[in-house]
Amino acid sequence: MNAVFYYTLLQYRYAQSLGEVLNVGVLLLFPEQRQAVFRYPERLSRIRKLYPKFAEKTIRSYFKGIATRTNQLTKQPEIFADYEQHPRQLIDNEILIRDSSALQFGDVKTAILYTDDLAAISDQFYRLYLSFYDQEEHRIHHDEGYLVKEFQKRLRLRLNGVSLREAFEHPLTIKPEGTKFSYKFPFAWQNGTYNLVKPVSFDLKLEESIHEKATFNFGQFSLLQPYADQHNARFDLLVARPKDKNLYSAYDDALQQIERVPKVKIVEEDELDSYTAKAAEAFR
Structure with missing residues (x-):
């Protein structure tokens, strides 16, 4: 049996x-x-x-x-x-x-x-x-485009429908002296410092990709330090974390690396509302 x-x-x-x-x-x-x-x-x-x-x-x-x-x-x-x-x-x-x-x-x-x-x-x-x-659920990839749209949406709500089309359709381009590089910032606002907004998404699938992106941004903002000094500027990075919790440690390391560069402010997604409120107040 x-x-x-x-x-x-x-x-x-x-x-x-x-x-x-x-x-x-x-x-x-x-x-x-x-x-x-x-x-x-x-x-x-x-x-x-x-x-x-x-x-x-x-x-x-x-x-x-x-x-x-x-x-x-x-x-x-x-x-x-x-x-x-x-x-x-x-x-x-x-x-x-x-x-x-x-x-x-x-x-x-x-x-x-x-x-x-x-x-x-x-x-x-x-x-x-x-x-x-x-089973993996369908989710929206929080890439750079997503971060910019979320920032735009919140900013419009804060400004009661004021059009920001022209501001976002003409991004600011900076070319560091002595280099052939150019960097675009989709938005800028001023409140004592000239704040240049840039999305940086770490919603990636590989730890190596996160490290590479952190190194790239570290180099980019290091090159932009003379510009920041000349224009009393600050670089505000709208940042998205990875969805995979196993990559959180690599993400934290990436932020620490970028934050070592002067004149850089990290704005994570859960801080986006408070950051937008300050930008909207200055924009008025």
């Missing part, structure tokens, strides 16, 4: 009266191997968009607790012996009590153990039921 294993889905009942149920985890029980595996998604942004009142912190605490308990069960094989033919009781008594709360395991199902590689089975069941959460 072929060996079997059991599996069940952890379900989040957002609106039980409407029958709205989301699968948020999968539990696998391997009685002969005396092992339990619980898999759940790391990213829950898709649920947040569907259900704004989704209690994410509470759900994550359940995830952590269930994962910890299944790891403990794997280290206590004698417990499996007590429930070898009764997986539902094992779940209810040892992992998550069945009650009226929104987070509950569904029906327990039986499957044939088709390989001895239990990790491969858990991976396959995760992909089958939960890969939805890991």
Whole structure:
């Protein structure tokens, strides 16, 4: 007789009266191997968009607790012996009590153990039921064009519809003396210093690209120091960070490198509103 294993889905009942149920985890029980595996998604942004009142912190605490308990069960094989033919009781008594709360395991199902590689089975069941959460969502690339448009939009709102078309359609071009280089700035404003606005996006996919872009901008603004001294100018960089959190360290290093150049001000996206308010006040 072929060996079997059991599996069940952890379900989040957002609106039980409407029958709205989301699968948020999968539990696998391997009685002969005396092992339990619980898999759940790391990213829950898709649920947040569907259900704004989704209690994410509470759900994550359940995830952590269930994962910890299944790891403990794997280290206590004698417990499996007590429930070898009764997986539902094992779940209810040892992992998550069945009650009226929104987070509950569904029906327990039986499957044939088709390989001895239990990790491969858990991976396959995760992909089958939960890969939805890991699919890359469509997002707007926060490149230089995006930064300029966001700045323009905020500036127009602050200035009550005053047209800035001419100002943005005729960017300022600076050519450092003794070089063949030229640099364009889409906007400039004055409030004691002559502030030249330039977008610099680090919404990139590779750490090497971030380092290269930082080095380029470091060199560019180093060359522009004589201009800054002569015109009492400051270079205001509208900066976008990478979407990939694994690149945050490279991004922070890039900003530190650029900020070593005098007369440079970094304006990150979350500072754009306050920066625009100052520019609008000066523009009036």
